[in-house]
Amino acid sequence: xxxxxxxxxxxxxxxxxxxxxxxxxxxxxxxxxxxxxxxxxxxxxxxxxxxxxxxxxxxxxxxxxxxxxxxxxxxxxxxxxxxxxxxxxxxxxxxxxxxxxxxxxxxxxxxxxxxxxxxxxxxxxxxxxxxxxxxxxxxxxxxxxxxxxxxxxxxxxxxxxxxxxxxxxxxxxxxxxxxxxxxxxxxxxxxxxxxxxxxxxxxxxxxxxxxxxxxxxxxxxxxxxxxxxxxxxxxxxxxxxxxxxxxxxxxxxxxxxxxxxxxxxxxxxxxxxxxxxxxxxxxxxxxxxxxxxxxxxxxxxxxxxxxxxxxxxxxxx
Amino acid sequence: xxxxxxxxxxxxxxxxxxxxxxxxxxxxxxxxxxxxxxxxxxxxxxxxxxxxxxxxxxxxxxxxxxxxxxxxxxxxxxxxxxxxxxxxxxxxxxxxxxxxxxxxxxxxxxxxxxxxxxxxxxxxxxxxxxxxxxxxxxxxxxxxxxxxxxxxxxxxxxxxxxxxxxxxxxxxxxxxxxxxxxxxxxxxxxxxxxxxxxxxxxxxxxxxxxxxxxxxxxxxxxxxxxxxxxxxxxxxxxxxxxxxxxxxxxxxxxxxxxxxxxxxxxxxxxxxxxxxxxxxxxxxxxxxxxxxxx
Numbered sequence: 001x002x003x004x005x006x007x008x009x010x011x012x013x014x015x016x017x018x019x020x021x022x023x024x025x026x027x028x029x030x031x032x033x034x035x036x037x038x039x040x041x042x043x044x045x046x047x048x049x050x051x052x053x054x055x056x057x058x059x060x061x062x063x064x065x066x067x068x069x070x071x072x073x074x075x076x077x078x079x080x081x082x083x084x085x086x087x088x089x090x091x092x093x094x095x096x097x098x099x100x101x102x103x104x105x106x107x108x109x110x111x112x113x114x115x116x117x118x119x120x121x122x123x124x125x126x127x128x129x130x131x132x133x134x135x136x137x138x139x140x141x142x143x144x145x146x147x148x149x150x151x152x153x154x155x156x157x158x159x160x161x162x163x164x165x166x167x168x169x170x171x172x173x174x175x176x177x178x179x180x181x182x183x184x185x186x187x188x189x190x191x192x193x194x195x196x197x198x199x200x201x202x203x204x205x206x207x208x209x210x211x212x213x214x215x216x217x218x219x220x221x222x223x224x225x226x227x228x229x230x231x232x233x234x235x236x237x238x239x240x241x242x243x244x245x246x247x248x249x250x251x252x253x254x255x256x257x258x259x260x261x262x263x264x265x266x267x268x269x270x271x272x273x274x275x276x277x278x279x280x281x282x283x284x285x286x287x288x289x290x291x292x293x294x295x296x297x298x299x300x301x302x303x304x305x306x307x308x309x310x311x312x313x314x315x316x317x
Numbered sequence: 318x319x320x321x322x323x324x325x326x327x328x329x330x331x332x333x334x335x336x337x338x339x340x341x342x343x344x345x346x347x348x349x350x351x352x353x354x355x356x357x358x359x360x361x362x363x364x365x366x367x368x369x370x371x372x373x374x375x376x377x378x379x380x381x382x383x384x385x386x387x388x389x390x391x392x393x394x395x396x397x398x399x400x401x402x403x404x405x406x407x408x409x410x411x412x413x414x415x416x417x418x419x420x421x422x423x424x425x426x427x428x429x430x431x432x433x434x435x436x437x438x439x440x441x442x443x444x445x446x447x448x449x450x451x452x453x454x455x456x457x458x459x460x461x462x463x464x465x466x467x468x469x470x471x472x473x474x475x476x477x478x479x480x481x482x483x484x485x486x487x488x489x490x491x492x493x494x495x496x497x498x499x500x501x502x503x504x505x506x507x508x509x510x511x512x513x514x515x516x517x518x519x520x521x522x523x524x525x526x527x528x529x530x531x532x533x534x535x536x537x538x539x540x541x542x543x544x545x546x547x548x549x550x551x552x553x554x555x556x557x558x559x560x561x562x563x564x565x566x567x568x569x570x571x572x573x574x575x576x577x578x579x580x581x582x583x584x585x586x587x588x589x590x591x592x593x594x595x596x597x598x599x600x601x602x603x604x605x606x607x608x609x610x611x
Contacts, residue, residue: 023424029498030417034429037414040467041432047449048441054448065448110341113334122335128597129342132349135589135596137527139545143552143582144348147355153575155351155368191345195600219327252529256549270443277444278534290442298439 055288061281068284075288084272092268095178095254096246102182104242107193108235112227114194115201116219130191141184142256146171149180171257174265181253196238197231204230240308244301247293269293349586356380356580363575379580389581391540392547395459399543400525403463407521408514410467411476416502418473419480437470443534450535461535462528462543472517479513480506516599519592526588548585552578
């Protein structure tokens, strides 16, 4: 065995290095334990990864994977020349931008406000309540959205009707789609999102605040000079993750709210892949769309990670 | 911080802060309270006045209907089955894989770890995964709801890191006492990891109960739908769904009423609210905060 690849043993005799076979035999039980998990990753993660080759073939269910003809980049060309491509790109990016502007700061603000609460019981109660929606399924969230906003007896439209005399088709209008999605996200995830910031804030020495008060700092100055700097690195890491995921809008949430009437604002890459692939059976074409999205996603994650390192923050990888 | 210097602005800020947080916290649970009270109201009342928190006439008609309807009961059964078996499979796969990977001396360990991390960065996507499931003849099988998500790479790495931080002396002592590798895992490592495993049990279970995506993709037979899919059918697609459900169940003579929709939402939510106190106990301990990094 080569010196370089041999493991550094912490045992009493670092000179003794058993052969590959001996090591395999010694750990045979460990390898048996490893087997189910390894098989899982190969079958459900790596076979599909290799299956992206379908994007360059013309897959037909009856000819199978091997016998389908190669068509090169035909599906990509079809996709990029399709006017729907720009609609999907616009919808995906605008939704991500809204998310970044309106949702991203929300947990930070909420955590800072919670950090200012001095009555422990009040703080605990608020925390208990605002974490609940995180565990509720997207179907329930969409169902409650429907029950509240429907024009057929939903409380929001009933109130609207009794004050203004008209109803609004919230669920069937492209204009309302994005605000509803952002409100759902804030309701569901804002509370849960505070946890990571509150954990960082718990580590801040209370003496810092006491010293600041002695120096005459008011509440805003304490927040600005002590609270915010102590969660800055957390914010940067979450921002990197968010940047890397601009093409991820959450399939379930959008799919559940999507209908033919709001489609022009609601259809994104993921829902398009589902409709084209699963319901219409265009497997190769939809694989190409999915592959395009995945590759751009990897570039974005690695790129934003690189940028973060350039700016002196520790990256994720 | 009891003797804080108080200014008028500071007091005003506090007042605003308490009111704001109070309203925000209420907003997190108010929808549930509305839906719960709506589910106990009569439909006559729901059409008459839309906004209330306590129904005038208390009625359990919606629940009677749900619990006497085959399709709904069946889907609750499916969801419970998938949650129990699925969580057991998750734990088995996660623990058996994390344990060997926690051993730094294991040959090939880094290769496997890199495979796992890469799968978090890049995936084949929806369609190739769907075709694999189809080739395995798992369409319309409950295993399609269980196997494709058997391991969460993120959870796997957290459990592996936890195993790695157990005192290394344990292993040596157990081996000297003649304990086999499996005995070591079963009798020493697992009992020591109870809090971590409890956390993942709860999170995996909530994930299964809430899962909609896998059933949407892999289950076509309406009699095998889990609750989340049926719930969507009843609430969101009521007009279209009434046809499907009529065909299956003579109980549905017209599109489901508002109170029935609300009652189904409650049935889908209650299990989560029941385990919530346990969930909170665990995530409050910060088990999941320990970042994946490092």
